[in-house]
Amino acid sequence: MIVAVTGGKGGVGKSTISVELAAALDATVVDADLGMADLPTGPGPDLHDVLAGRADPVEAVREGCGPVRLLPCGRSLAGARAADVTALDTTLRDVADAYGDVVVDCPAGLKADAGVPLAVADACIVVVSPRRYALADAVRSRELARELDAGLVAVVINRVVDGAPETAFGETLGAPAVVVPADPRVGRTLGSFRPVVRAEPSTQAADAIGTVADAVRRAKRV
């Protein structure tokens, strides 16, 4: 199953939730933010190389570099320009064939680089910030996903400090809204590349990610 983690805005925590969810599902996370990647990278071929036809998708997947298998993305503008976003289709399917479930960390915005992962994915998770106006962002993201046939599995309201309008989100979007409380340990997931679902499984945040993972598993069975 290919799950896209999306949300129109940047900085809402899509990358963090992607890594956490991939860890919970034992899936491979693909950093598809071609222009503004932020998952760790390192030497070796990356998604820019794969989408430019210079590397095989499976050989670009990093195994054993951390708790989560990762297909990282390059950081250069030249790489972003040379990458053919239409090749993401076969890339994601090849990775899914070789490794099983794939979680795609989508870029912000409504351009094709955000749309193509949704067009390829079987389902999507929308991540929003706990603000009133974030509901409109979530609706727009869901509309794009619906247009591209990626069913909405759950909405993640991320970094909640004191209560979130989860009922309003759930009713408006027609999918369960899951609250991930603000937790500095989650904030460190990307930097340390140690997801809380593995490092701190008894936290509320890990519990919430587990709920999202369960929703994905249920969608998979349908």
Place this chain on the structure above:
Amino acid sequence: MPPDDPDTRTDAVSTRPVQAAVTTTATAGGVLVAITLRNDAAVDVRVRVDNDLDGPVLPPRRDGVPAVGWDEDGFAGTVPADSRIGIGYACPRSDGPSDGSPAEAVSVSVLGPADGTDPSVRDRVADAVRSLGRGAPPADAVPASPSAESDPSGVPPPAATWLDAVEARLRRAERLTDATAAEAAEVLDGCGGVDGVSRLPAELDGDTAALRAAGDRIEELLARAAETDPEPVVSSLAAAADSEATSDANGASGDRPANGTADSNAGRVR
């Protein structure tokens, strides 16, 4: 395109209930094919148009993705009831303008009434790119690699890189020449303190010597270049090789005398 253009020809093809008007225009790079499909029936009809020219189909594109309905062999789509649609593509043929009629450029087949499951519009990835637009950074935002960079002054890249480095040192030296304490401090600020400029005088001496040596070499090469004139000999050699190749080709396929004519036509156009 003007109707009296000698390179443009039109033919009618009838595959009931669809009438097709096929127009081909020969251009320097190949052939442009325009097709008008008219459906006389009272129902939407699915059609398939296949390219029969000897070359690949270059379809219309949006954001780099072929327009809806196009694949590598041609076009598949629906012509609405009692109306018409226009489509067109380019075919880069290496063997010059076609001698066949425009109707031979394509074959039109009617697949039957449209049933709402047009397979041509089901490529969601291509649809996403076409409708949302690519998010790639514009070319101007991408720093050019040194090898791809061409110096506007016409200096070849390796030499331009060296000259730019010399010029950067020279500019720094110029600012430090007869500088006041404040001006000098400003330069030091920009290059990381005294350490950044301590080797500047020695480097500049080296640059001066290298510039003189390069200048001498350039002058010498320029003088030698001015005395050469290989063009007449090269063009006569090329002409001889050309006529030999043409006679070989005619000898090998004696039944195609048009070959030589096409070649000489192409030569005259150029």
